Amino acid sequence: MSRIIPKKKLGQHFLQDQDVVDRTVAAANLSSSDVVLEIGPGPGILTKTLLKSPIKKLYSLEIDPQFFSRLKPLESEYPDRFQLIMSDALQFPLSKLDEPKIKIIANLPYNIGTTLIIRWLGELNKITSMTLMVQKEVAERIAGAPSTKSYGSLSILCQIKCEVQKLFDVPPQAFNPPPQVMSSVLQLVPKDQTLSDEELTNLENLTQLVFQQRRKMIRVSLKQLNIENLESLLEKNGFNPMDRPEDLSIEQFVRLSRLFEKSVS
Numbered sequence: 001m002s003r004i005i006p007k008k009k010l011g012q013h014f015l016q017d018q019d020v021v022d023r024t025v026a027a028a029n030l031s032s033s034d035v036v037l038e039i040g041p042g043p044g045i046l047t048k049t050l051l052k053s054p055i056k057k058l059y060s061l062e063i064d065p066q067f068f069s070r071l072k073p074l075e076s077e078y079p080d081r082f083q084l085i086m087s088d089a090l091q092f093p094l095s096k097l098d099e100p101k102i103k104i105i106a107n108l109p110y111n112i113g114t115t116l117i118i119r120w121l122g123e124l125n126k127i128t129s130m131t132l133m134v135q136k137e138v139a140e141r142i143a144g145a146p147s148t149k150s151y152g153s154l155s156i157l158c159q160i161k162c163e164v165q166k167l168f169d170v171p172p173q174a175f176n177p178p179p180q181v182m183s184s185v186l187q188l189v190p191k192d193q194t195l196s197d198e199e200l201t202n203l204e205n206l207t208q209l210v211f212q213q214r215r216k217m218i219r220v221s222l223k224q225l226n227i228e229n230l231e232s233l234l235e236k237n238g239f240n241p242m243d244r245p246e247d248l249s250i251e252q253f254v255r256l257s258r259l260f261e262k263s264v265s
């Protein structure tokens with residue numbers, strides 16, 4: 001079989017540590033009724049481990065044709081259980097899969113990881129869980145807690161919709177070629193949604209607005225909304241106008257976006 005030439009622009013860092021692969025798959029807690037979607041199988045270390053697990057079906061989505069001849073034979077090795085889809089994950093709505101629910105498991109191409117996750121947040125009705133290898137810094141931003149430097153609008157966007165857990169870190173040597181940065185396995189499990197679509201949009205607008213100026217107090221960044229008596233309104237509703245965005249919990253952001261719904265919508 002021809003030698004693999006890693007393509008940097010496709011974020012190709014191939015896992016070579018079977019233990020890391022096994023721990024990632026174990027975290028997804030698979031059962032024989034699960035349908036799994038893998039993004040970027042590459043040479044297939046995760047793919048093969050998934051196929052040995054008790055799953056109903058695996059779809060693997062790969063953009064790079066150099067892997068076609070390596071992965072295609074798995075379809076006849078695992079008839080009805082494996083389907084290779086040669087496609088760009090960024091152009092692939094989950095609705096294309098004729099399956100009610102899927103688990104996503106992937107060592108994501110890091111350059112598009114955040115974009116994919118944000119997109120899947122809009123398709124959570126199709127998703128049971130996402131178990132994803134991403135850059136550690138991205139995992140920390142997604143799982144970020146208030147009052148930490150990783151906490152921001154991405155943390156809030158993800159945590160309002162999902163239970164988020166950073167499971168374990170993975171060093172560069174687990175990959176070939178090794179990336180420049182540490183990686184982490186992250187898990188997101190959709191929550192029952194209590195906010196309406198409109199409330200979610202308002203929350204998103206508000207968090208983006210204040211985190212654009214994350215060193216500023218909220219009484220300063222919220223001035224853009226042109227609200228009369230802003231400070232007293234904040235105080236009356238139990239907010240400290242001197243707080244900076246990272247001091248506010250997600251619940252406080254929800255209350256704040258409801259308070260200012262007319263101005264942020």
Ligand code: SAH
Nearest residue numbers: 013014015040041042063064088089107109
């Ligand atoms: N899962 C493999 C490879 C991870 S590297 C392993 O762990 O060893 C990332 C993989 O994603 C590569 O195979 C790359 O070709 C693929 N990829 C990159 N961009 C993609 C895209 N837009 N859509 C689908 N696959 C993509």
